[in-house]
Amino acid sequence: xxxxxxxxxxxxxxxxxxxxxxxxxxxxxxxxxxxxxxxxxxxxxxxxxxxxxxxxxxxxxxxxxxxxxxxxxxxxxxxxxxxxxxxxxxxxxxxxxxxxxxxxxxxxxxxxxxxxxxxxxxxxxxxxxxxxxxxxxxxxxxxxxxxxxxxxxxxxxxxxxxxxxxxxxxxxxxxxxxxxxxxxxxxxxxxxxxxxxxxxxxxxxxxxxxxxxxxxxxxxxxxxxxxxxxxxxxxxxxxxxxxxxxxxxxxxxxxxxxxxxxxxxxxxxxxxxxxxxxxxxxxxxxxxxxxxxxxxxxxxxxxxxxxxxxxxxxxxxxxxxxxxxxxxxxxxxxxxxxxxxxxxxxxxxxxxxxxxxxxxxxxxxxxxxxxxxxxxxxxxxxxxxxxxxxxxxxxxxxxxxxxxxxxxxxxxxxxxxxxxxxxxxxxxxxxxxxxxxxxxxxxxxxxxxxxxxx
Numbered sequence: 001x002x003x004x005x006x007x008x009x010x011x012x013x014x015x016x017x018x019x020x021x022x023x024x025x026x027x028x029x030x031x032x033x034x035x036x037x038x039x040x041x042x043x044x045x046x047x048x049x050x051x052x053x054x055x056x057x058x059x060x061x062x063x064x065x066x067x068x069x070x071x072x073x074x075x076x077x078x079x080x081x082x083x084x085x086x087x088x089x090x091x092x093x094x095x096x097x098x099x100x101x102x103x104x105x106x107x108x109x110x111x112x113x114x115x116x117x118x119x120x121x122x123x124x125x126x127x128x129x130x131x132x133x134x135x136x137x138x139x140x141x142x143x144x145x146x147x148x149x150x151x152x153x154x155x156x157x158x159x160x161x162x163x164x165x166x167x168x169x170x171x172x173x174x175x176x177x178x179x180x181x182x183x184x185x186x187x188x189x190x191x192x193x194x195x196x197x198x199x200x201x202x203x204x205x206x207x208x209x210x211x212x213x214x215x216x217x218x219x220x221x222x223x224x225x226x227x228x229x230x231x232x233x234x235x236x237x238x239x240x241x242x243x244x245x246x247x248x249x250x251x252x253x254x255x256x257x258x259x260x261x262x263x264x265x266x267x268x269x270x271x272x273x274x275x276x277x278x279x280x281x282x283x284x285x286x287x288x289x290x291x292x293x294x295x296x297x298x299x300x301x302x303x304x305x306x307x308x309x310x311x312x313x314x315x316x317x318x319x320x321x322x323x324x325x326x327x328x329x330x331x332x333x334x335x336x337x338x339x340x341x342x343x344x345x346x347x348x349x350x351x352x353x354x355x356x357x358x359x360x361x362x363x364x365x366x367x368x369x370x371x372x373x374x375x376x377x378x379x380x381x382x383x384x385x386x387x388x389x390x391x392x393x394x395x396x397x398x399x400x401x402x403x404x405x406x407x408x409x410x411x412x413x414x415x416x417x418x419x420x421x422x423x424x425x426x427x428x429x430x431x432x433x434x435x436x437x438x439x440x441x442x443x444x445x446x447x448x449x450x451x452x453x454x
Contacts, residue, residue: 233252319337423447
């Protein structure tokens with residue numbers, strides 16, 4: 001019967017395999033925040049594109065110039081509207097559109113600018129302003145059309161290239177965005193926004209070597225830029241350099257970039273790189289923030305990982321921290337942590353303690369499949385076979401745990417030497433998972449045993 005007992009792997013080994021996988025497969029990538037963009041509308045009210053004001057409109061414009069200079073756009077708009085005739089020029093509509101844009105009345109601004117372009121299609125300023133409006137309204141395809149037209153008409157300044165690069169980034173064309181930001185930087189090398197945009201575009205295009213070089217260059221000018229350190233960590237993660245990622249993230253945390261997701265990433269990296277104590281220190285130190293942010297899954301995952309690696313001291317420290325915030329946890333979350341404590345007790349062969357923890361978990365969350373399966377395993381280890389079967393049957397009603405429960409019940413029947421019952425359960429299991437070769441081999445072995453017993 002050695003072959004059949006090999007079918008059920010030792011409990012500690014199962015935990016170690018599944019938990020190590022869950023940690024490495026977890027969301028151990030960091031998404032950068034969207035940069036804060038500031039777009040400047042470059043235009044000259046005195047020379048609106050290639051359009052010309054009539055002599056009467058020129059007088060109106062001279063009157064509103066002081067208002068425009070001090071940012072009193074509403075008064076300027078009132079003046080324009082009071083003096084707009086039915087045969088107003090394209091230039092006046094262009095100026096009106098820009099004033100409306102500054103007032104954030106985007107639909108009215110677009111209407112005025114489109115009117116100007118209808119009268120005189122080659123107005124670069126109108127195209128640029130419309131590009132800005134559509135950008136603000138997140139209509140990126142329309143924005144791209146007008147910004148491209150601006151460049152064709154000679155409006156090839158850094159702002160237009162930068163805006164077009166941003167639009168390309170939003171349209172999932174990062175390589176085009178890289179080219180746009182590089183041109184914007186060439187024209188305006190002191191603008192940090194173009195550096196930020198280029199860094200973002202290089203990362204989005206998976207050019208991590210260039211992105212890493214750029215962020216290091218940016219850090220020379222801004223060594224305490226915590227956002228840059230977070231981005232450096234993200235780039236290193238994507239490049240597979242976890243040591244560099246961790247060093248960058250620790251620097252970011254020290255500089256105040258202590259968002260919960262940043263702390264979680266640093267903790268995961270510490271675990272992967274063999275420093276569980278620092279990982280627990282990070283999580284425990286901000287356990288209340290994790291609870292408030294409803295991100296206790298990260299802490300739970302860490303607890304499971306610690307149990308799988310026999311890191312009992314670190315796990316006890318983490319469990320103590322969690323106990324301080326139990327009141328803010330849901331019943332399901334409390335149950336999950338009790339399961340972790342139960343699994344840790346099993347690994348140390350403290351089966352009575354494990355049973356107590358798991359019973360409390362099941363009382364809090366009767367549908368917690370992990371608690372039911374683990375309790376069944378404990379009962380089996382304590383030779384309470386009937387109790388084990390009862391918990392396996394409860395777990396079997398949960399689709400996610402059905403196969404594990406069938407496997408557990410099959411092992412109980414093998415231990416009881418009821419090979420016919422075990423064979424029936426293994427056939428059910430194989431029907432659920434037909435690719436499991438070991439199950440098929442065990443079925444064949446049991447079939448021979450049952451035939452010989454007949």
